[in-house]
Amino acid sequence: MATAEPWQKAEIPGPTKALVVTKPEVVVAMVKKAKRPLLIVGHEAAETDIREKRLLDYAIDISRKGKIPIVATAHIVGDFVKKGFQPAAFMPAIDIANRLVDPEWKGLDGNGQYDLAMFVGITYYMEWVLFSALKHFGGDLKTISLDRYYHPQASWSFPNLSVEDWAQNLEAIIGKLGGE
Amino acid sequence: MAGQQSRIVLLACCIGASAHASHSRHLLEHLIEKYGEETPIDIGGVNVEIEAPIIRLVCGIRPKTLGELEDVQTYIEGQITQLLNATLTGQEGSNIDFESKVFHAGMMDHLALEMADIAQISGFKFPRAEPEAPLVELGFGVVDNAKPVILCIGHNVPPAVEIVDYLNTNGLSSEVEVCGLCCTSHDVTRYSPKAKIIGPISWQLRFIRSGIPDVVVIDEQCVRADALQEAENIKAPVIVTSESNCLGLPNRTRDSIDTIVSDLTSGKVPGVLILDPHKAGEVAVRTAVQVAPNRKKFKAIPSLEEIIEGAKKCTRCNECVRACPQILPIMDAVVAAAVGNPTKLADLYDSCIGCGRCESACKVDLPIHSYIVKSAEKVLKEEKYKIRSGRGAIQDTEIRNVGSPIVLGEIPGVVAFVGCSNYPHGGRDVAEMAMEFANRKYIVVNSGCSAMSVALYKNEEGKTPYELYSGAFEAGGIVNVGSCVANAHIAGAAIKIASIFAKRNLRGNFEEIADYILNRVGAVGVSWGAMSQKAAAIAAGCWRLGIPVVVGPHGIKYRRMLLGRKDLEEDWYVHDARIGDKVFIGPAPEHLFATAETKEEAMVMIAKLCMRPNDTTKGRAIKLTHWIDLHKRLYGTLPDDINLLVRTELDIPITMKDEIHKILEEKKWKESRIPDPTLLPRMIRKRKEEA
Numbered sequence: 114m115a116t117a118e119p120w121q122k123a124e125i126p127g128p129t130k131a132l133v134v135t136k137p138e139v140v141v142a143m144v145k146k147a148k149r150p151l152l153i154v155g156h157e158a159a160e161t162d163i164r165e166k167r168l169l170d171y172a173i174d175i176s177r178k179g180k181i182p183i184v185a186t187a188h189i190v191g192d193f194v195k196k197g198f199q200p201a202a203f204m205p206a207i208d209i210a211n212r213l214v215d216p217e218w219k220g221l222d223g224n225g226q227y228d229l230a231m232f233v234g235i236t237y238y239m240e241w242v243l244f245s246a247l248k249h250f251g252g253d254l255k256t257i258s259l260d261r262y263y264h265p266q267a268s269w270s271f272p273n274l275s276v277e278d279w280a281q282n283l284e285a286i287i288g289k290l291g292g293e
Numbered sequence: 294m295a296g297q298q299s300r301i302v303l304l305a306c307c308i309g310a311s312a313h314a315s316h317s318r319h320l321l322e323h324l325i326e327k328y329g330e331e332t333p334i335d336i337g338g339v340n341v342e343i344e345a346p347i348i349r350l351v352c353g354i355r356p357k358t359l360g361e362l363e364d365v366q367t368y369i370e371g372q373i374t375q376l377l378n379a380t381l382t383g384q385e386g387s388n389i390d391f392e393s394k395v396f397h398a399g400m401m402d403h404l405a406l407e408m409a410d411i412a413q414i415s416g417f418k419f420p421r422a423e424p425e426a427p428l429v430e431l432g433f434g435v436v437d438n439a440k441p442v443i444l445c446i447g448h449n450v451p452p453a454v455e456i457v458d459y460l461n462t463n464g465l466s467s468e469v470e471v472c473g474l475c476c477t478s479h480d481v482t483r484y485s486p487k488a489k490i491i492g493p494i495s496w497q498l499r500f501i502r503s504g505i506p507d508v509v510v511i512d513e514q515c516v517r518a519d520a521l522q523e524a525e526n527i528k529a530p531v532i533v534t535s536e537s538n539c540l541g542l543p544n545r546t547r548d549s550i551d552t553i554v555s556d557l558t559s560g561k562v563p564g565v566l567i568l569d570p571h572k573a574g575e576v577a578v579r580t581a582v583q584v585a586p587n588r589k590k591f592k593a594i595p596s597l598e599e600i601i602e603g604a605k606k607c608t609r610c611n612e613c614v615r616a617c618p619q620i621l622p623i624m625d626a627v628v629a630a631a632v633g634n635p636t637k638l639a640d641l642y643d644s645c646i647g648c649g650r651c652e653s654a655c656k657v658d659l660p661i662h663s664y665i666v667k668s669a670e671k672v673l674k675e676e677k678y679k680i681r682s683g684r685g686a687i688q689d690t691e692i693r694n695v696g697s698p699i700v701l702g703e704i705p706g707v708v709a710f711v712g713c714s715n716y717p718h719g720g721r722d723v724a725e726m727a728m729e730f731a732n733r734k735y736i737v738v739n740s741g742c743s744a745m746s747v748a749l750y751k752n753e754e755g756k757t758p759y760e761l762y763s764g765a766f767e768a769g770g771i772v773n774v775g776s777c778v779a780n781a782h783i784a785g786a787a788i789k790i791a792s793i794f795a796k797r798n799l800r801g802n803f804e805e806i807a808d809y810i811l812n813r814v815g816a817v818g819v820s821w822g823a824m825s826q827k828a829a830a831i832a833a834g835c836w837r838l839g840i841p842v843v844v845g846p847h848g849i850k851y852r853r854m855l856l857g858r859k860d861l862e863e864d865w866y867v868h869d870a871r872i873g874d875k876v877f878i879g880p881a882p883e884h885l886f887a888t889a890e891t892k893e894e895a896m897v898m899i900a901k902l903c904m905r906p907n908d909t910t911k912g913r914a915i916k917l918t919h920w921i922d923l924h925k926r927l928y929g930t931l932p933d934d935i936n937l938l939v940r941t942e943l944d945i946p947i948t949m950k951d952e953i954h955k956i957l958e959e960k961k962w963k964e965s966r967i968p969d970p971t972l973l974p975r976m977i978r979k980r981k982e983e984a
Contacts, residue, residue: 122616122654156891188893191929203933205898207849207888211856218860236717237620239890242849249294 115272120262124241129248131258131270137285140231140257143269144179144290147229147255149220152176153209154200155235156187163280168234171283173198175231175259178290182221184209186235206235210243214250226254232267233259241266259283299391300380302829302853306398307377309830312514313402313778314369315537316449317409319513321362323451323570324416330360336414337422340688346788346799347407347781351400353801359415362408369408372401399833400803406831407781414685417454419483419775424691424765426684426773427486431748432676433500435489436470441585442505443577444529445473446497446520447512448777450480452534455574456510457485469581474500475515476741476776482682483775490680492749493714493742495647499666499673501527504592508557508581510573513537514777515713515825519649521564526593530557530580531564534573542566550575558583594667595660597635603664604631606657613661616654618847619644619717623651623661635668642669643719646822680748681759683740683775687786689793691766695736696794700813702912704768705919706903707736709783710743712820712828715847720746722892723821727771728758729896733919734768735903740780743821744773780831784838787814803837804973811839811882812867812970815903815916818842819895823851832886841882841902843895848888855885859937867906869968873977876968878906879937893927901938906970910943918946921953936960940967 117133119126134140144150152175158168169192176183182201185193190203201221202209212218218226230247232240240258244266247256258264261279263272271282324332334356336344343349345356348365356362376398379391413419420426436442445453453473460466472489473481474497481488491500494515501509501523509524513535517523521540524531533540545553545565550572556562557580567573595603604627613623621644626637642665651661666673698704708730710723723746731737739747748757762771766786774782791809792799799806810816818835820828823844829851832842836855844851858864859880866875881904889895900920908916917938924932935956939945941964945953956962971977 120615121618121620122612123618123650156894186894187890188897188928194930203928203930205887205894206890207854207856211854211858212860215858235890236846238618239846239849239888242852245852 115274115278117263117272119265120273121237121241124238126265130265131263131267133263134257134269134271137282138289139269140259140286141289143229143255143257144181149225149227150179150181150229150231151184151227152181152231152233153184153186153206153235154189154233155206155240156189157236158234159189159192161234163276163283169193169196171287172233174287175290178287181231184221206239206243210246213247213254216252228253229255229257231257231259237262240264295388296385296391298853299388299395300385302851303376303391303395303398304380305826305851306395306402306830306833307373307380308826309828310398310402310405311373312827313405313409313830314366314373316513316778317405317412318366318370319449319535320409320412320451321359321366324412325359328359328416330358332359332415334358334411334415335421336411336686337688340690341422341686342689343789343792343799345407345411346785346792347403349799350788350801350803350806351404355800359412362412365404365408369401369404372397376401395833396837399830399835400837402830403781403784403834406778407785409778410685410775410781413450413480417450417484419480420682420684422686422688423684424763426682426764428679428759429482429486429488429490429682431490431492431678431680431745433491433503433673434675434677436472436491436505438505438590440468440470441507441581442470442472443508443510443581444491444500444506445471445477445481445510445512446475447516447535448476448514449512449535450477450484451570452510452512452573452577453477453481453488454484455570456577457481457488459574459578465578465582469578476778477512479683479741479744479776486682490745493720493745495714498523498647498649498662501529502593502663502666504590504594507585507588508532508577510534510577511538511540514827523593525563528560528588528591530584532573532577532580533564533566534568534570536568539566540564544568546572550579554579554583594663597667600630600635600638600664600667601633603659604628606659607631608656610656612654612656613651616650618648618650619646621645627659627661627664630664630668638665638668639672641665642672643721646715676749678748678751679757679760680745681764681773683744683773683779684764685775685779686782687766687789689789692786692789692793695767696790698768699790699815700794700907702815702905702908702916705733705735705916706815706817706900707738707786708899708903709738709740709816709818710747710821711740711780711783711818711831712743713822713824714742714746715822715824716746717846720749723747724750724758726819726821726892726896730899731762731769731771736766736768737771738766738774738783739772740774740783741777747771777827777831784834784840787816787838787840790814805976807837807839808971808973808976811972813905813907815905816840817899817902819899820848821845821895823848836885841885841887843898843902844886844888845895846888846890854887856887857883859883859934867968867970867972868974868977870971870976870978871969872979876970877965878968878970879940881906881938897923897927904938906968910941910967913940913944914946917944918949921946921949931956936962940965
């Protein structure tokens with residue numbers, strides 16, 4: 114059964130914890146409501162297989178359907194390029210987090226700061242601290258974890274999911290992002 | 294929140310600096326008592342005339358004897374007290390206040406490191422800046438189990454030295470094995486190459502449980518909280534030797550040696566506290582010799598049959614995975630073992646950092662770490678490697694030879710792999726990174742547990758990196774300076790480049806030297822498994838000197854980085870000391886403290902962080918070649934910010950001209966010039982308006 118507890122026991126969140134994404138429609142609504150969404154994809158996306166697809170493929174589908182720019186972290190930009198997809202940018206995860214806390218940042222396209230940052234594929238304990246930094250210093254920025262495990266430092270997160278439930282959620286998000 | 298975070302960073306650095314300062318205090322007092330305060334400081338004879346570059350730089354004095362180090366020790370202790378005072382509740386007005394003090398704490402830490410290592414080199418006559426320091430044995434399999442074994446854990450070496458002396462004096466040196474974990478093992482091999490290094494800090498649990506040690510001698514820093522209990526489980530007496538870490542044991546320093554040995558060998562007490570290294574040395578040897586035949590290497594590792602039976606009790610709750618810092622697939626491995634397949638448990642061995650949290654979390658109390666160790670027994674017994682004993686300082690002549698090519702950029706960088714072993718995927722990553730950069734003719738310098746991890750690799754001919762590469766501070770060398778406190782020699786080498794090669798004034802001239810290093814010396818520290826407050830303090834000392842530090846993914850838990858923004862052009866200007874105008878130099882170096890998510894990202898980041906504004910066109914072309922080549926190989930693409938690091942046409946590597954020109958055109962790149970770079974207005978020789 115899905116639970117909304119920190120996946121790693123040593124990570125103890127503060128009093129404000131992520132709202133649980135119980136239905137994929139929540140993510141879709143957040144994306145549609147956002148003026149400037151961004152998807153940050155870490156190296157585990159290039160190593161993790163879900164059903165017949167790689168997590169990277171889900172990220173590409175979300176980006177294309179939702180018209181959301183992707184920032185590839187670590188060394189995986191080449192994995193995107195091999196799939197015929199050019200991320201909007203690639204940089205270390207700490208660099209994109211550092212830009213997201215700067216209200217004056219002009220964004221990857223020069224059109225200003227983002228209002229929604231979704232993360233997937235960064236090692237749990239590292240992503241945890243990034244979410245914590247954005248929670249405390251990111252101003253009005255909302256964050257969503259699309260990873261399999263509950264991330265209480267995000268604004269919104271899936272609970273701890275089975276691989277099958279995770280796949281279904283991601284598929285549903287992709288399916289609904291293209292519609293009205 | 295920003296103030297509170299910086300305050301916590303300052304606290305961490307104060308704890309780290311105080312650990313090293315306390316260590317240097319213990320060493321200094323012991324060495325003065327043993328050898329006298331007039332003992333000359335000698336860390337390399339005529340090859341090392343600048344014997345204490347950090348002390349000269351910060352304190353402005355040139356200490357000649359152990360006794361003269363007392364003033365420095367007192368200064369450090371006073372400063373740390375002041376810094377700690379700044380963290381008191383009610384003084385959190387600005388995070389910048391704390392951050393400036395973090396740098397100061399780092400500088401105090403480096404002073405303490407230098408104090409400790411030059412004192413012990415001088416007193417104990419460790420290798421004195423020797424590129425060909427002896428090769429010593431390292432690994433789980435190097436200990437002769439047939440002999441009594443004394444295991445030393447920690448950082449403060451006097452008790453281990455006394456053990457070696459007692460063995461030598463009594464003709465027992467070939468009868469008893471002395472080995473160590475963590476930095477004490479580095480330092481005891483610097484004293485006696487017959488001693489052996491078992492491995493890094495993270496191997497405490499697995500080695501104690503193996504039953505091999507007959508006596509465990511514990512000093513200070515990086516010791517497991519349950520070391521006494523674990524030793525008790527294998528019936529090995531414990532001798533605790535540091536007032537910093539008494540493990541709750543009664544102080545037996547004034548008791549007679551016969552009584553203490555009797556109490557330990559009879560099992561009357563599990564351990565004792567002895568604050569006299571000389572006495573601890575004799576007690577350790579006599580206890581080991583007496584207890585070994587009775588113990589018969591009693592171990593706390595189950596048999597394979599016991600593992601299979603135990604694994605059947607697993608309730609598949611997944612708590613072991615959730616407690617594991619590495620998120621290793623422990624439960625799947627235990628479930629596989631339950632049906633007779635322990636291979637998956639063995640597969641965890643390389644990535645396991647040996648914390649034992651899986652066991653604490655297990656609801657049916659399975660000794661999971663022991664399961665992993667037993668399943669990997671074959672690998673473990675074959676762990677036999679060579680490491681070059683810590684050489685200490687870098688010779689002045691070596692600095693003269695490499696000073697010019699480093700400053701001009703023709704040696705592409707100095708990369709230091711230092712610190713703890715909290716690696717994301719095992720120590721092999723460190724060995725591979727070290728060899729990659731040595732093959733590219735960077736100078737690779739190692740210390741502490743990272744230096745051990747570099748040794749844990751063999752090529753097809755069974756040679757380890759320390760056998761394959763030169764131990765000299767030269768292009769393509771892999772240098773082990775020694776234990777954590779020997780990190781001082783790495784910072785010291787950067788300082789000596791400014792002093793010896795560039796002839797900058799050294800004494801009390803920190804600002805100018807740090808400015809020199811930041812702008813001209815392409816050095817980068819890498820602490821791939823950083824986890825402690827000491828590592829934070831060492832890193833802070835590097836930042837203040839202008840040396841960037843990269844940490845592994847666990848390093849993000851320090852929760853504060855020092856990041857540059859390459860997209861903000863205005864941040865990347867320096868003064869040209871020749872005429873005083875400001876010149877764009879690009880993000881070189883981009884960060885002072887950064888976490889890398891993967892080894893691949895770290896390698897590209899390291900190569901990039903080695904660039905400095907002063908690089909000549911030839912030097913920059915070499916550095917660009919390595920950075921771009923690594924990027925292409927590991928990322929599968931070209932970097933997207935080459936335009937920020939190419940200053941003139943001549944910087945462009947010849948073999949990459951076409952592809953780089955294409956990028957420069959797309960980015961509307963404009964040529965700039967190479968300044969005589971400085972951040973200090975006072976260093977400008979002629980103001981622009983005067984020109």
